[in-house]
Amino acid sequence: MQTDYQKMQFAYERAADHDATITALYPVVVIGAGPVGLSAAIDLAQQGIRTILVDNDDTLSSGSRAICFAKRTLEIFDRLGCGQEMLEKGVSWNVGKVFLQDELIYTFNLLPETGHARPAFINLQQYYVEGYLAERAMQTRHLQMRWKSTVTGVMQHDAYVELQVETPDGVYPLRAQYVIAADGARSALRNAMGLDSRGRTFKDRFLIADVKMKAPFPTERWFWFDPPFHRNQSVLLHRQPDNVWRIDFQLGWDADPVAEKQPEKVIPRVKALLGEDVEFELEWVSVYTFSCLRMDSFRHGRVLFAGDSAHGVSPFGARGANSGVQDADNLAWKLRMVLNGDAPAALLDTYASEREYAADENILNSTRATDFITPKSTVSRIFRDAALKLAKDCPFARRIVNSGRLSVPAVLSESPLNTPDDAADHFSGAMVPGAVCTDAPVKVEGRDDWFLNQSGGEFAGVYFCGPGDNIAQCTERLAELAKLAVPVRCLLVVPRGAAVSAVAGAIVVEDVEGMVTSRFDAQPATFYLLRPDQHICARRRGFDAAWVSAALNRAICLG
């Protein structure tokens, strides 16, 4: 029997804080049990930080809403212990097709190379994602979930934030050293603090029709410009689990958002695409407009904004929920280090600056896609159509056609936490400081595994051993890592077939297909330092303990 996550209700419990004579101080309160708030809360609790997650409701998302979850998000869910369930339930896809009228003009593959644990994307209804995260959260120690708990007031003090929480039992004060506001696009906390998220609203309307049917379409993202069944507008088709298909119809600004939601308007549109004889049921219908906006700053003292409360994008590119989960990924380890006294509060400013940078990148990509899909002027429309017409025969024009630039993690190359490369080291490839670490197939203790599973949660030092190196001696050299300011997990990458013996104090990773070495552009003795969120912060040809110490301190704003 499958759980119906849309109907699932979570039990409200009277919080002990209602009756407390002394107001307790919690390390972190997270507001909002959506994908972002749940991810942040699990991540923090998993790292040993006592976390309270409050939500104004007692149910999960209704309607499929965010459906495209990107490779990076899945890798984060893996670290949070629920990636596999998402993958098994979700529909994996890598290929997109773009049609002009009734002609295929090009096909793209978002993950053209092998050797990654996760696909470019899965499609999965938001209520499943929230359901798996909520189940994981309920099993996580140090994490307490409080449903039907609405934050109605906020006051920042020097050492804590005091929230007023309204529940069916009345109002109680809740004090936290830090608050994460993941309470969505209409963030009540943002409003309560008198802050806003600003940007551009687009004058177009789109209809989402989720239909249940047995359909012959392949598991690919299909985007039509000006198709015969929906003239002069665009249509997007995605497959979801449970035989549900998402169809987005562009309607134009003049469409009546109420009338367009009525089945008698929606069903003919769907039939025009599928044909008169195809049987289907309408699962969920919504008409939406969108904006690209962001808050000026994601950090306001002890309050940190994450996800839609901090930034909003158009849906083309799947950059909303995906970027929000990456906010959580970036924030959790920094908050843990600050709370544990391992790093100064300035580290939290880098959460803001790094994720503001990522938000700007997402907004830029999303705005460009929207301007292509919804041209703002006659001439913009002419160029758009010219690019589409050229795309069939001219490869360059396919790259100009923009039906959404799909979510990839931002490369935080300008981050102050990075140690710049030594120019003499001559690294090539995509693994620059600030980039997310790549995945690759490996063997650990004789078992097939993935490189990314070996890191994350804490800093990791990756050392590449040469063919003739003695692993015990390499480990001894790296023993210096144990003396650093914060723990650094030691990973030794050895060539395929190297005599691997388990060593204390290090994880030995066999590079079975040579992909780790090639993707890191590594040579014997190359060393990489990975942050707890698996972004690269420093790399060097040759191990030097003093250099690692300096790079680590830089990555946590020490000294």
Add this chain to the structure above:
Amino acid sequence: MNRLNIELNIADPDAFYEKLIDAHNGLTEEQSHFLNAKLVLLLANHLGDAQILQEALALARAGIGEASDAAEQAR
């Protein structure tokens, strides 16, 4: 740094100009705009150099719509 070549670079400019105009023969104004747009994209891709393209965009725009620009800024 590469610069936009504004000296004569076409061997027979009169012949080219004639061909450019002839390419639009029999087209409606809308179709002509469409042809021009395709032509701009094809030539821009052939040039490729971002610096040169930026210079060409600026030079093509120079002196057009200045009055409305000023009005825009004043607002």
